[in-house]
Amino acid sequence: xxxxxxxxxxxxxxxxxxxxxxxxxxxxxxxxxxxxxxxxxxxxxxxxxxxxxxxxxxxxxxxxxxxxxxxxxxxxxxxxxxxxxxxxxxxxxxxxxxxxxxxxxxxxxxxxxxxxxxxxxxxxxxxxxxxxxxxxxxxxxxxxxxxxxxxxxxxxxxxxxxxxxxxxxxxxxxxxxxxxxxxxxxxxxxxxxxxxxxxxxxxxxxxxxxxxxxxxxxxxxxxxxxxxxxxxxxxxxxxxxxxxxxxxxxxxxxxxxxxxxxxxxxxxxxxxxxxxxxxxxxxxxxxxxxxxxxxxxxxxxxxxxxxxxxxxxxxxxxxxxxxxxxxxxxxxxxxxxxxxxxxx
Amino acid sequence: xxxxxxxxxxxxxxxxxxxxxxxxxxxxxxxxxxxxxxxxxxxxxxxxxxxxxxxxxxxxxxxxxxxxxxxxxxxxxxxxxxxxxxxxxxxxxxxxxxxxxxxxxxxxxxxxxxxxxxxxxxxxxxxxxxxxxxxxxxxxxxxxxxxxxxxxxxxxxxxxxxxxxxxxxxxxxxxxxxxxxxxxxxxxxxxxxxxxxxxxxxxxxxxxxxxxxxxxxxxxxxxxxxxxxxxxxxxxxxxxxxxxxxxxxxxxxxxxxxxxxxxxxxxxxxxxxxxxxxxxxxxxxxxxxxxxxxxxxxxxxxxxxxxxxxxxxxxxxxxxx
Numbered sequence: 226x227x228x229x230x231x232x233x234x235x236x237x238x239x240x241x242x243x244x245x246x247x248x249x250x251x252x253x254x255x256x257x258x259x260x261x262x263x264x265x266x267x268x269x270x271x272x273x274x275x276x277x278x279x280x281x282x283x284x285x286x287x288x289x290x291x292x293x294x295x296x297x298x299x300x301x302x303x304x305x306x307x308x309x310x311x312x313x314x315x316x317x318x319x320x321x322x323x324x325x326x327x328x329x330x331x332x333x334x335x336x337x338x339x340x341x342x343x344x345x346x347x348x349x350x351x352x353x354x355x356x357x358x359x360x361x362x363x364x365x366x367x368x369x370x371x372x373x374x375x376x377x378x379x380x381x382x383x384x385x386x387x388x389x390x391x392x393x394x395x396x397x398x399x400x401x402x403x404x405x406x407x408x409x410x411x412x413x414x415x416x417x418x419x420x421x422x423x424x425x426x427x428x429x430x431x432x433x434x435x436x437x438x439x440x441x442x443x444x445x446x447x448x449x450x451x452x453x454x455x456x457x458x459x460x461x462x463x464x465x466x467x468x469x470x471x472x473x474x475x476x477x478x479x480x481x482x483x484x485x486x487x488x489x490x491x492x493x494x495x496x497x498x499x500x501x502x503x504x505x506x507x508x509x510x511x512x513x514x515x516x517x518x519x520x521x522x523x524x525x526x527x528x529x530x531x532x533x534x535x536x537x538x539x540x541x542x543x544x545x546x547x548x549x550x551x552x553x554x555x556x557x558x559x560x561x562x563x564x565x566x567x568x569x
Numbered sequence: 570x571x572x573x574x575x576x577x578x579x580x581x582x583x584x585x586x587x588x589x590x591x592x593x594x595x596x597x598x599x600x601x602x603x604x605x606x607x608x609x610x611x612x613x614x615x616x617x618x619x620x621x622x623x624x625x626x627x628x629x630x631x632x633x634x635x636x637x638x639x640x641x642x643x644x645x646x647x648x649x650x651x652x653x654x655x656x657x658x659x660x661x662x663x664x665x666x667x668x669x670x671x672x673x674x675x676x677x678x679x680x681x682x683x684x685x686x687x688x689x690x691x692x693x694x695x696x697x698x699x700x701x702x703x704x705x706x707x708x709x710x711x712x713x714x715x716x717x718x719x720x721x722x723x724x725x726x727x728x729x730x731x732x733x734x735x736x737x738x739x740x741x742x743x744x745x746x747x748x749x750x751x752x753x754x755x756x757x758x759x760x761x762x763x764x765x766x767x768x769x770x771x772x773x774x775x776x777x778x779x780x781x782x783x784x785x786x787x788x789x790x791x792x793x794x795x796x797x798x799x800x801x802x803x804x805x806x807x808x809x810x811x812x813x814x815x816x817x818x819x820x821x822x823x824x825x826x827x828x829x830x831x832x833x834x835x836x837x838x839x840x841x842x843x844x845x846x847x848x849x850x851x852x853x854x855x856x857x858x859x860x861x862x863x864x865x866x867x868x869x870x871x872x873x874x875x876x877x878x879x880x881x882x883x884x885x886x887x888x889x890x
Contacts, residue, residue: 509727
């Protein structure tokens with residue numbers, strides 16, 4: 226097997242807030258610590274081979290957007306490393322971000338916020354290549370027109386401003402801007418979430434066409450399970466900063482293994498099922514500031530046993546060749562054992 | 570017909586600088602007690618303005634220019650502003666998309682809920698507080714007595730939306746209008762709330778209008794569906810009829826563009842073009858430029874109401890077998 230294009234190797238990201246001066250003074254006097262740390266990502270490893278579209282799915286606070294931002298070089302990981310083509314990439318404000326951003330491009334959720342309202346869309350699209358000295362003047366104008374046509378708009382639209390376009394058209398422009406850099410990896414963060422259903426289908430079709438034409442590699446971050454199933458080859462399910470299950474889209478949707486994945490599928494309303502009896506997951510997503518010990522899902526999990534409350538499950542490949550982080554599939558939850566042993 | 574809510578010929582116009590815009594155009598439907606009606610449409614279809622018009626919450630430069638809104642037989646449009654205020658929250662209440670906008674951030678949940686009770690009914694603070702606690706219990710909030718003492722920022726998004734729904738339920742209204750109430754929530758929390766709402770409608774007999782862009786949500790929650798396009802209801806029927814056998818080409822296009830109905834990786838059927846500007850509607854049928862079935866008559870004549878069975882606003886509705 227050839228080396229994957231993107232390697233995410235044991236990446237963790239913690240955000241800390243340094244308490245204010247007064248609080249720090251009080252802390253010193255009382256011997257306490259008021260610093261707050263958000264565990265946004267914990268020990269995430271993923272490989273994405275060239276040409277693959279990898280779906281990243283999870284609910285708010287699961288760390289999916291943080292992961293996308295680390296891969297795009299917006300954040301530096303606290304621990305671990307991201308490699309592109311086998312070479313570690315420096316990230317964050319002090320790293321060589323410029324070099325990286327020519328190879329990884331991000332498409333954001335809200336095309337009303339991601340396009341500069343005062344810049345003609347042609348300038349927006351050409352800005353990246355110009356800044357990096359990839360092309361100049363007439364060449365850039367040509368390329369902008371070609372890109373606009375590639376995303377299904379007219380070349381003449383280059384002289385218009387973003388407010389003259391609808392949401393779907395703006396998202397096409399954002400895609401054109403990303404493609405202008407001829408990136409090796411695209412990171413799409415909820416790229417169709419804010420679009421109307423009929424427009425969403427148009428943009429998904431465009432993405433699938435471009436993917437075939439340009440042999441794109443992409444991280445497709447979304448909360449929408451049906452969209453992910455449609456466009457992704459493999460899917461990673463995230464919960465509270467960790468990947469809990471990883472499988473091909475086909476296998477995952479046919480037979481989810483992690484109880485969270487299963488519960489997530491059960492709580493999504495689908496078309497045509499009629500007046501369904503919802504089987505919602507009980508409880509709420511815990512806070513990433515103070516994640517529960519052991520498996521982060523155990524307070525909501527119907528199968529949780531003593532081992533789940535004590536030991537963090539590792540993402541292990543199952544005999545079926547899929548990866549799942551759950552004690553159920555790795556020696557049991559310990560509920561058959563005497564609880565005393567665990568308590569000790 | 571005896572509906573908890575009967576809307577007849579409701580029309581709402583906005584006088585904009587560029588000219589008048591008819592955001593809600595001759596909209597009629599009725600919801601029986603205990604039924605949930607899904608009002609579905611894309612952005613700009615007029616679904617939210619319909620909800621606001623029912624409650625008399627349209628502000629300048631907008632105005633409800635025609636039609637009637639009957640709640641348990643009483644026409645809300647004939648009421649004076651202070652009479653209408655007494656109806657709101659008691660007979661008809663509303664749940665909005667963003668609970669952080671509806672809840673007062675500087676008041677405890679219990680304070681604002683009991684205030685809502687005492688606005689309409691004379692009772693002691695203590696009794697109002699108890700009523701609020703019961704309402705929180707009904708929407709499935711654990712430890713309701715504790716939650717009453719919390720401020721909105723101390724609650725999660727899902728919890729806040731439950732508080733908003735509980736507040737809407739305080740006076741056991743005949744009708745609740747819910748405007749995209751689960752759109753901002755995570756799927757697992759949305760699932761919980763949909764289950765509660767379904768149970769509430771069944772148990773309390775409240776009629777619910779569920780305004781949403783999400784077809785999948787209404788198909789599993791609602792009894793009936795009205796589909797809106799450019800200010801008009803273009804198709805209505807029971808959820809099953811509309812989802813399994815749509816008659817309007819727009820409804821069909823909407824349903825077909827949902828990815829879960831197709832083999833992964835295949836090109837999705839898409840509705841070409843984008844939703845029309847209300848200021849500049851096409852002649853005849855507003856869906857005509859995007860419609861695969863359009864003919865000459867669609868450009869000249871406004872669409873005909875097909876009264877054969879279900880409500881379909883189309884010159885060439887699809888046949889159901």
